[in-house]
Amino acid sequence: MISFSISLSSVLKALGLFVLYLVGLAVYRLYFHPLAKIPGPKLAAITTWYCAYFDVYLGGQYLWAIRDMHAKYGPVVRIMPDVVHVNDPGFVDKLYTQSPRLRRERAPTVLKMFSKHYSMLPTKDHDLHRRRRAVLSRFFSHQNVRRLMPLFDETLSNLLGRLERCAKETDHDGSPKPVSLNPYFKATTKDIIQSYAFGGGSMCLEMEDLNEPFFEVLDSGRMAPISVHFNSLTTAMQSLPPAILTRLVPSVLAIIVFVQDLKKDIEAIKASADDESVQAPERRSIFHEVLTSDIDASDKETERLVDEGMVLAIAGADTTALSLSALSFHVLNDPAIFKRLRAELDAAIPDASQFPDPVKLDACVYLNALIEETLRMYPSATHRQDRVAPDEDLLYTYADGRSLVLPKGSSIGMTAPLVNRSPLLYTDPDTFNPDRFISNPALARRSMTFSRGARQCIGINLAYQELQTFTAGLFRKYSPYDPSLKKQKGPTLELYNTTIKDIELHADYVTAHAYPGSQGLQVRIREG
Numbered sequence: 001m002i003s004f005s006i007s008l009s010s011v012l013k014a015l016g017l018f019v020l021y022l023v024g025l026a027v028y029r030l031y032f033h034p035l036a037k038i039p040g041p042k043l044a045a046i047t048t049w050y051c052a053y054f055d056v057y058l059g060g061q062y063l064w065a066i067r068d069m070h071a072k073y074g075p076v077v078r079i080m081p082d083v084v085h086v087n088d089p090g091f092v093d094k095l096y097t098q099s100p101r102l103r104r105e106r107a108p109t110v111l112k113m114f115s116k117h118y119s120m121l122p123t124k125d126h127d128l129h130r131r132r133r134a135v136l137s138r139f140f141s142h143q144n145v146r147r148l149m150p151l152f153d154e155t156l157s158n159l160l161g162r163l164e165r166c167a168k169e170t171d172h173d174g175s176p177k178p179v180s181l182n183p184y185f186k187a188t189t190k191d192i193i194q195s196y197a198f199g200g201g202s203m204c205l206e207m208e209d210l211n212e213p214f215f216e217v218l219d220s221g222r223m224a225p226i227s228v229h230f231n232s233l234t235t236a237m238q239s240l241p242p243a244i245l246t247r248l249v250p251s252v253l254a255i256i257v258f259v260q261d262l263k264k265d266i267e268a269i270k271a272s273a274d275d276e277s278v279q280a281p282e283r284r285s286i287f288h289e290v291l292t293s294d295i296d297a298s299d300k301e302t303e304r305l306v307d308e309g310m311v312l313a314i315a316g317a318d319t320t321a322l323s324l325s326a327l328s329f330h331v332l333n334d335p336a337i338f339k340r341l342r343a344e345l346d347a348a349i350p351d352a353s354q355f356p357d358p359v360k361l362d363a364c365v366y367l368n369a370l371i372e373e374t375l376r377m378y379p380s381a382t383h384r385q386d387r388v389a390p391d392e393d394l395l396y397t398y399a400d401g402r403s404l405v406l407p408k409g410s411s412i413g414m415t416a417p418l419v420n421r422s423p424l425l426y427t428d429p430d431t432f433n434p435d436r437f438i439s440n441p442a443l444a445r446r447s448m449t450f451s452r453g454a455r456q457c458i459g460i461n462l463a464y465q466e467l468q469t470f471t472a473g474l475f476r477k478y479s480p481y482d483p484s485l486k487k488q489k490g491p492t493l494e495l496y497n498t499t500i501k502d503i504e505l506h507a508d509y510v511t512a513h514a515y516p517g518s519q520g521l522q523v524r525i526r527e528g
């Protein structure tokens with residue numbers, strides 16, 4: 001009895017101490033923390049559970065809570081105890097500076113999404129990141145992307161071939177079965193990055209299931225917020241032996257096979273370093289670039305190269321595919337948009353059986369404005385692009401001249417879905433209006449869709465080329481279905497059960513997600 005009361009009192013004591021610690025921590029964070037002067041909700045300043053509630057429990061919703069905080073507290077808000085968010089396009093150049101001398105590190109919020117991972121993306125250190133990135137940037141240059149147009153032509157042809165097959169599948173009433181185009185676009189962009197960066201491998205457009213299990217696992221990008229808040233849990237999961245992991249989550253097998261193939265490729269390239277046929281430009285992969293560079297030997301280890309490959313495959317597939325879906329929706333939903341686009345494509349590709357010429361597509365003013373407006377309104381990477389300036393305080397100046405010091409070492413971020421709709425940059429920011437980029441082409445340089453500065457998307461040239469080529473290929477061939485005609489004038493796409501809600505951003509899981517249960521962009525395909 002006595003021992004029970006003693007242990008109860010020690011439990012109470014421990015509990016009391018813990019509560020005291022929490023109160024002390026809350027007081028410190030509210031009044032003595034370096035970010036104590038930054039406006040924002042008190043709960044967000046006290047605990048990361050506030051963010052976790054929106055991002056994990058409600059599912060990718062903190063973005064909207066942050067939007068509301070800005071409406072209440074102004075352009076600079078404290079969104080977590082250690083994190084500030086800025087919503088002002090005028091601050092972009094300061095935070096995402098172009099100057100290589102001003103160090104910008106990856107913030108812990110992003111690093112926590114990755115555990116034991118050595119690609120350039122989650123490289124914290126500014127200088128190591130620069131070295132790793134420099135090895136690959138040449139590979140992703142505009143010039144290099146243009147060299148591989150035959151790959152784009154072949155992939156476009158595979159995509160159109162798969163869509164033709166869909167058109168043959170009919171419902172019981174004889175009308176073509178509706179298909180979601182998202183998996184087709186993902187397969188297309190993954191095939192491009194697979195061939196372009198890795199020099200070959202299994203092609204999704206040749207697989208019956210379009211490699212959907214691979215993308216399903218990636219869609220556990222939903223896991224990203226969980227990793228941020230419960231990092232040890234996801235690290236423990238990833239440390240499990242593959243056999244156990246696949247038992248727990250069978251779809252992970254698709255990723256394991258992908259990683260094993262990458263390892264084999266890298267080992268083969270290492271073994272054939274002197275074989276000149278493997279060094280031919282069209283067979284060169286990112287792994288050749290890294291292995292023949294003068295980067296440290298430790299950076300050439302197979303494990304790290306696999307990580308680099310994984311990030312490219314993940315970052316390069318879903319993002320561009322989402323943009324293709326959003327753009328296609330607007331073209332199919334608005335006859336005026338289609339008419340202007342088609343007139344330009346007919347002139348640029350007079351013979352519909354020819355592949356689009358990229359130089360001619362560059363001159364298609366409306367096509368390129370359409371792409372810009374899609375990227376602005378529907379940025380497919382929706383996360384907070386947090387950075388740390390380790391050496392300098394950043395000064396934010398309000399419109400009325402007041403200023404606020406954002407102390408060095410803090411995590412500071414901006415978010416494309418918010419900045420890209422800033423009324424300070426765009427008139428009627430919520431209206432889809434490609435013409436704004438025709439009347440003011442310089443606007444394209446203000447977009448946050450691919451981020452800015454030293455850690456801007458390395459695949460930007462590849463993404464633009466994919467958007468140009470596949471939009472042109474698709475809409476040079478297909479027109480929107482016209483129900484008023486007895487006989488259509490050629491191949492058509494008819495929107496099916498798809499509204500703007502299937503395209504609009506509902507949740508930020510690093511990439512954009514529509515409302516739960518949305519099937520994305522669905523169409524009925526008719527070949528004539």
Ligand code: HEM
Pocket residue numbers: 110120121122133140193311312315316317319320323379380381384385386448449450451454455456457458459460462463
């Ligand atoms: C519309 C398509 C795309 C969008 C919207 C997009 C967006 C972004 C954004 C916003 C970042 C910066 C992330 C941050 O700093 O937090 C980024 C980085 C990156 N992207 Fe993309 N991306 C796209 C396509 C691609 C493609 C096709 C590739 C394939 C090569 C790619 C590879 C990467 C890589 C490797 C990084 C990390 C760069 C670094 O850390 O230096 N992305 N992307």
